[in-house]
Amino acid sequence: MKNRWLGIAALSALLLSSCQSELQDSAAVQAPKPVTLTWMHHFEEDGARKWLKAGTDKFKQSHPEVSFAIEGISGSIYMSSLRSKVVTDEMPDLYMIDSISETKDFIDSGYALNLKDAPFLSNIEDKFLNGVRTPDGSVWALPIDMNGAGIIYNKDAFAKAGITHIPETWEQFLAVCKRLQKQGIIPIAAGYKDSWTISWDLNPDLIANLLASDPDWMLRIEQGLAGFDDGQGRFAQVLTRFGQRLAYTNPNPFETDWNQALGLLASGQAAMIINGTWTVDGVKSLEPDSRIGLFAFPGTDDPKDAKFAVKSTGGIVVNPKSPHVELATEILELFSTQEVGRVFQQDKKAISVIKGLTPDLDPIYAEFNRLYLEPSRTVDWSHITAGFEDQRLNKAYVNALTEFIVDKDHNVEKCIDALNQSFNTIRRRR
Structure with missing residues (x-):
């Protein structure tokens, strides 16, 4: 009898071991691969x-x-x-x-x-x-998000300079820049060491005051159907305003990268950055307690034209x-x-x-919603082309703007001629 039970026990152990092995093999087969x-x-x-x-x-x-x-x-x-x-x-x-x-x-x-x-x-x-x-x-x-092109500003820097109202015309904007500069505050932070910021310094003005009324302007230029001197001279006006405000950027902007520019704004050493709304994240990442606001680029002398470009x-x-x-x-x-x-x-x-x-999870955007979204003081640029598909053209565009910045006279006509010539050359090669 004893031998019989020993035999049964051995058989049970064997069967159990076999079942466990089959379960493990099955689990191995069913386990998803990394x-x-x-x-x-x-x-x-x-x-x-x-x-x-x-x-x-x-x-x-x-x-x-x-x-x-x-x-x-x-x-x-x-x-x-x-x-x-x-x-x-x-x-x-x-x-x-x-x-x-x-x-x-x-x-x-x-x-x-x-x-x-x-x-x-x-x-x-x-x-x-x-x-x-x-x-x-x-x-x-x-x-994922609705982003915009405009001006991001440090409220404490504005308050330090005694500025109580955001500028809504070009004349008011230049007056604000002068006041900030007199108070020892850099009016506009520029991080041109990162070349993408150069065209984005231009975009809030370009979108609101040229592309909003002529959304295919850059597409026609890419296709060779227009030049930079077309479009009723509005690009020349954008460049003129760009040249006027270059006097108010930080020293050595080509030695300053994007993160350093963000740091200037976050600390209040600089009062404004002209770029996209993602700038808020960059500033808040550096200085969570910094008081930041947004306002539309005021490119004309009519306050009604100061609309924030969103898309x-x-x-x-x-x-x-x-x-x-x-x-x-x-x-x-x-x-x-x-x-x-x-x-x-x-x-x-x-x-x-x-x-x-809702956009009120952050005080910055609650204010932005009240000032621009709810009253529809916006320009929808979802279908506006603000760049070039051909990367050679994009590079030529940034190169010409770089030369414009370096040129102490900020010669608008010279810049437009350089753009037309370089684009024509690239198109012929293409």
Whole structure:
């Protein structure tokens, strides 16, 4: 009897061991394989990077097999870096774009997934999809925020100089600059060491006072159907105002990078930066307690013309050639939720385009909403082209503006002639 029970015990142990082995083998088969998703972006501000990390960390909670290789590239070389990835066939699984009009080559070469049937697009305010939608109804990116082009200012610097009202005309703006300079405050911080800031220093004026009434002006120039002296001379007026305010930037702007310019504004050493609303995130990342405000570029002598340029034309793009398209699309679904949108508004200090989120999560944007959004004192530039698809033209544009800045006379006619000549040369070679 004893031997019989020993035999049964041995058989049971064998069967149990076999079952455990089969379960382990089954688990090994069913366990998802580790996946690394690549994501390229151009965010230099700490808040935007926190938002990306918060969203991807949230995704990993439900997808523990997924890890992320997130690469941040300086805005000055971001697009050229992306295009080099196309050449080497190393495009990331996800990437950010600012405008589908300036990244049409990615769409044409099959590196942007058409999202038009994605159910999560219903989470986005429909008006903000217009900027990422082409005439055929295709949607090429998940928009994340409404950004704008205008002036970001330090309220304490204004108060120190005794300035109680934001300028609403060009004459008032120059008077404010003079007053700030007399008080030992740099009126305008410029970080031209990062070349992308040069064209963006011009954009708030260019968009509101030229492109708003002639949205295809730069497109016609790219196609050779117009020159920089066309458009009723409005580009010359933009350049003239640019030259007039260059006297009020910090010394050695070409030795100052974007982060240093942000530091000047955050500390109150400088009073203003002329750029995009993402500047708020950059300043707040350096000095969370700094009192920052926004106002429209006042490019004329009529206060009614001082409108803030706002749009939503870029966002997150999925690479359809990625081996992980389904996972990447799931990430977009998560980033379209109110939960991640709230993180975006709190950390990036920007206005989310997700339904149900109001722009009053930060005092800066509550004021911006009251002054510009609610009374419709805005210019919608979602369908305005403020750059050139051909990167050789973009480079020539920035080079000519650089020469204009360096030229102590800031000769407008000379700059326009140089632009026309360089663009004609590039077009002939093309």
